[in-house]
Amino acid sequence: MQDTSKFSINPNENRATSERIAQVHAKPAFGAVFTDHMARIDWDAEQGWHDGEITAYGPIQMDPACSVFHYGQEIFEGMKAYRHEDGSIWTFRPEQNADRFRRSAARLALPEVPNDVFLSGITELVTLDQEWVPVADGGEASLYLRPFMIATEVGLGVRPSKSAAYMVIASPAGPYFASGLKPVSIWLSEDYTRAAPGGTGAAKCGGNYAASLNPMAEGQRNGCDQVVFLDAIENKWVEELGGMNLFFVYRDGSIVTPELSGTILEGVTRDSVISLARDAGYEVIERKFSLEEWREGVSHGDITEVFACGTAAVITPVGKLVWREGQMTMGNKETGGDVALALRQALLDIQYGRKEDTHGWLHQLV
Numbered sequence: 030m031q032d033t034s035k036f037s038i039n040p041n042e043n044r045a046t047s048e049r050i051a052q053v054h055a056k057p058a059f060g061a062v063f064t065d066h067m068a069r070i071d072w073d074a075e076q077g078w079h080d081g082e083i084t085a086y087g088p089i090q091m092d093p094a095c096s097v098f099h100y101g102q103e104i105f106e107g108m109k110a111y112r113h114e115d116g117s118i119w120t121f122r123p124e125q126n127a128d129r130f131r132r133s134a135a136r137l138a139l140p141e142v143p144n145d146v147f148l149s150g151i152t153e154l155v156t157l158d159q160e161w162v163p164v165a166d167g168g169e170a171s172l173y174l175r176p177f178m179i180a181t182e183v184g185l186g187v188r189p190s191k192s193a194a195y196m197v198i199a200s201p202a203g204p205y206f207a208s209g210l211k212p213v214s215i216w217l218s219e220d221y222t223r224a225a226p227g228g229t230g231a232a233k234c235g236g237n238y239a240a241s242l243n244p245m246a247e248g249q250r251n252g253c254d255q256v257v258f259l260d261a262i263e264n265k266w267v268e269e270l271g272g273m274n275l276f277f278v279y280r281d282g283s284i285v286t287p288e289l290s291g292t293i294l295e296g297v298t299r300d301s302v303i304s305l306a307r308d309a310g311y312e313v314i315e316r317k318f319s320l321e322e323w324r325e326g327v328s329h330g331d332i333t334e335v336f337a338c339g340t341a342a343v344i345t346p347v348g349k350l351v352w353r354e355g356q357m358t359m360g361n362k363e364t365g366g367d368v369a370l371a372l373r374q375a376l377l378d379i380q381y382g383r384k385e386d387t388h389g390w391l392h393q394l395v
């Protein structure tokens with residue numbers, strides 16, 4: 030087991046009843062209701078990580094001059110806890126998230142959380158709030174986990190904060206697509222980019238999301254669900270969506286995904302999909318992939334499916350690309366396509382313990 034000594038437990042005296050939890054499980058909305066507890070551990074240069082605690086979930090009091098409010102030193106992760114048929118609770122490749130959290134921290138001049146502390150916060154929280162993890166019913170319900178870090182130093186001086194807090198909160202999540210899996214439509218962002226070389230594109234920081242909200246709203250005004258960004262230099266290479274990586278399935282059995290260029294977030298789902306696709310006999314190629322190739326591949330019928338992936342939505346088929354001057358459709362109208370569906374099923378079967386985890390990706394929490 031993990032060394033959990035870093036977090037003392039101060040239980041919530043006013044926990045939700047089993048009826049209330051059942052109510053939330055019956056109608057989960059993404060990230061709307063949170064469990065009874067949260068994890069927090071503080072850092073400063075003198076003491077390092079100290080005073081870790083699991084306490085009642087609730088508002089935190091902060092000085093208005095804390096640097097996170099002014100200079101945006103904030104990073105986060107997105108993970109899930111899955112309940113298996115036998116009642117045990119697992120998470121998926123957490124060391125990948127812990128490693129990425131440390132890389133994000135380094136880029137944002139925040140202190141690195143050691144992997145064992147990162148994972149202890151999660152394990153302790155899920156152990157205490159295990160009733161909040163939905164039962165295994167063959168579906169896609171889980172407990173969504175949101176580890177994050179904020180800069181807490183008080184003062185407006187522009188410099189790396191001398192103190193920070195690592196926290197974990199958790200929220201029951203139903204299937205991402207409540208009304209069933211349907212291909213999404215994607216807006217091509219022509220006026221805005223997500224990340225430039227040397228910038229923060231490979232870090233999971235709130236600022237990247239803040240900058241993607243305006244293009245996202247533009248996409249929604251144009252009837253789309255998601256936004257795709259091109260590279261910032263040539264405006265030519267397909268990078269990723271605001272929060273998901275992209276894959277292109279070819280008729281010849283090869284699958285292309287944009288290479289990790291430093292401006293793309295290194296998705297754990299992306300990496301897992303590459304492995305699963307290779308296991309299934311597909312040739313997966315990581316390379317630069319242009320918008321022109323996308324358009325021509327679809328119009329000539331060489332690209333048969335396009336899909337996006339990330340922890341929250343798992344694998345999402347893409348049905349349409351829309352830009353200012355036009356649009357095109359792709360994949361099967363109803364399902365997106367068989368390759369995306371099969372990979373999606375393979376991933377879910379491992380996460381929920383329904384198929385053998387040959388890669389050693391699962392980590393037991395409870």
Ligand SMILES: *Cc1c(COP(=O)(O)O)cnc(C)c1O
Pocket residue numbers: 107233269270271272273274294295296297298299338339340341
């Ligand atoms: C989180 C995220 C992803 C998906 O990463 P996973 O580890 O698969 O959840 C992809 N792109 C961006 C920009 C992200 O923030």
